[in-house]
Amino acid sequence: MKVNLARIVFLFLLVCFVLRSAAAQPAIRDLEPTVILLSLDGFHPDYLNEYQPPTLNRLARKGVRAEWLIPAFPSKTFPNHYTVATGLYPDRHGIIENNMYDREIGAVFGLSVREQVENPRWWGGEPIWVTAERQNKRAAAFFFPGTETLINNTRPTYWKTYQHDLPNEQRVDAVLGWLDLPKAQRPRVVTMYFSDVDDAGHAASPRSEATRAAVLKVDANIKRLMDGLKRRKIERKVNLIVVSDHGMAPYRLRDAIVLDDFFAADDAERIFWVGEFTQIFPKAGKEEEIYRRIKAKLPATADIYRRGEFPARYKFGSNSRIAPLVVVPKPGTVITNRKRFNEAQQKGTLDVVRGGHGYDNADPTMRALFIAHGKAFKKNLVVKPFENVEIYNLMTRILGLSPAPNDGDLSRVRHLLK
Ligand code: AMP
Ligand code: ZN
Numbered sequence: 183m184k185v186n187l188a189r190i191v192f193l194f195l196l197v198c199f200v201l202r203s204a205a206a207q208p209a210i211r212d213l214e215p216t217v218i219l220l221s222l223d224g225f226h227p228d229y230l231n232e233y234q235p236p237t238l239n240r241l242a243r244k245g246v247r248a249e250w251l252i253p254a255f256p257s258k259t260f261p262n263h264y265t266v267a268t269g270l271y272p273d274r275h276g277i278i279e280n281n282m283y284d285r286e287i288g289a290v291f292g293l294s295v296r297e298q299v300e301n302p303r304w305w306g307g308e309p310i311w312v313t314a315e316r317q318n319k320r321a322a323a324f325f326f327p328g329t330e331t332l333i334n335n336t337r338p339t340y341w342k343t344y345q346h347d348l349p350n351e352q353r354v355d356a357v358l359g360w361l362d363l364p365k366a367q368r369p370r371v372v373t374m375y376f377s378d379v380d381d382a383g384h385a386a387s388p389r390s391e392a393t394r395a396a397v398l399k400v401d402a403n404i405k406r407l408m409d410g411l412k413r414r415k416i417e418r419k420v421n422l423i424v425v426s427d428h429g430m431a432p433y434r435l436r437d438a439i440v441l442d443d444f445f446a447a448d449d450a451e452r453i454f455w456v457g458e459f460t461q462i463f464p465k466a467g468k469e470e471e472i473y474r475r476i477k478a479k480l481p482a483t484a485d486i487y488r489r490g491e492f493p494a495r496y497k498f499g500s501n502s503r504i505a506p507l508v509v510v511p512k513p514g515t516v517i518t519n520r521k522r523f524n525e526a527q528q529k530g531t532l533d534v535v536r537g538g539h540g541y542d543n544a545d546p547t548m549r550a551l552f553i554a555h556g557k558a559f560k561k562n563l564v565v566k567p568f569e570n571v572e573i574y575n576l577m578t579r580i581l582g583l584s585p586a587p588n589d590g591d592l593s594r595v596r597h598l599l600k
């Protein structure tokens with residue numbers, strides 16, 4: 183009898199403790215329209231079916247999914263993130279590639295050149311976080327290209343310097359922490375970024391165990407976010423927009439075009455050997471010769487363009503930052519130079535299948551992801567593909583902001599919203 187009483191008291195205390203810990207996370211009851219824009223770098227929409235990530239598929243089922251999202255050309259990381267953020271094509275916002283060369287001042291922009299990434303001069307147009315801040319709504323960024331830079335003299339109220347290896351869990355928890363702030367300090371638009379799927383796609387190709395594992399990993403990170411929102415009783419209210427910047431195409435270096443076999447690389451002042459979108463800055467008076475030589479030998483697996491002569495559908499080629507000559511291979515092919523090719527041959531890595539992007543934005547391999555879930559979005563809806571320039575207007579509409587001039591048109595995506 184005595185023992186039983188002790189047990190009852192113990193169980194009672196245990197129940198009290200459990201209830202208290204569950205209640206330790208206060209609900210957020212005064213949430214205003216809020217957008218979380220999450221980018222999963224290099225996530226091809228086919229991965230939803232191939233790798234069956236449970237959380238993403240649940241969000242896609244319950245909310246809106248596009249058959250695919252059409253990236254901007256070139257299908258590279260910085261140009262496309264900044265297109266999603268501004269609604270402008272890369273030609274117009276100025277981040278025309280991950281690597282840029284400004285001949286006038288001799289400055290080189292690259293993802294790891296912090297001083298340039300943070301230099302406002304490269305970044306044109308008005309990204310969503312600047313639109314929000316300028317209209318007195320706070321923005322927060324746990325990474326997104328451009329959020330580390332003063333644009334129109336404005337940065338998100340909360341932002342972080344990019345750190346590739348910072349665990350995604352910490353990013354998620356920090357975002358939840360920002361939402362816990364009192365209403366006056368709470369951000370209305372939050373950007374997030376996970377690189378894992380792109381990393382794996384490059385290293386091991388889209389069809390690989392590594393890519394499957396990365397897809398399931400970011401899915402678990404999104405579950406952590408959704409569980410956090412649920413504990414705060416806002417998982418149906420927050421508008422979560424999950425996008426990717428581009429897809430991924432498999433290639434082997436054995437099939438690469440060894441470009442400097444075709445012309446004298448010394449005739450160029452600078453060449454960005456990035457694999458896909460290859461920019462050549464000829465020395466004075468050498469442009470015609472380089473163009474002719476490459477054109478004469480280039481196989482059908484690539485095209486060479488003068489800056490102003492890209493196909494019209496790319497909506498690309500008027501920005502003066504673009505190199506005078508650009509070689510663009512077809513998906514499945516990369517561009518390299520003799521030195522790198524020979525090194526790979528010696529190492530025996532020519533037949534390793536890897537992944538790349540930067541190609542024709544209409545190619546099926548370059549398709550991107552769009553899933554949206556939350557109060558403003560319709561439910562159980564699959565929509566036809568649309569371009570990523572449309573996302574800026576969707577966000578300003580949800581947030582009640584007046585949009586800056588941009589290349590999107592709300593009427594093309596209005597049907598996604600309630
Ligand atoms: P890409 O070369 O187009 O495949 O670019 C992908 C890489 O961009 C990722 O591996 C990230 O490390 C890098 N990245 C993404 N966001 C940022 C950022 N804000 N600053 C610097 N690098 C970034
Ligand atoms: Zn990317």
Ligand code: ZN
Pocket residue numbers: 224259380381384539
């Ligand atoms: Zn990439």
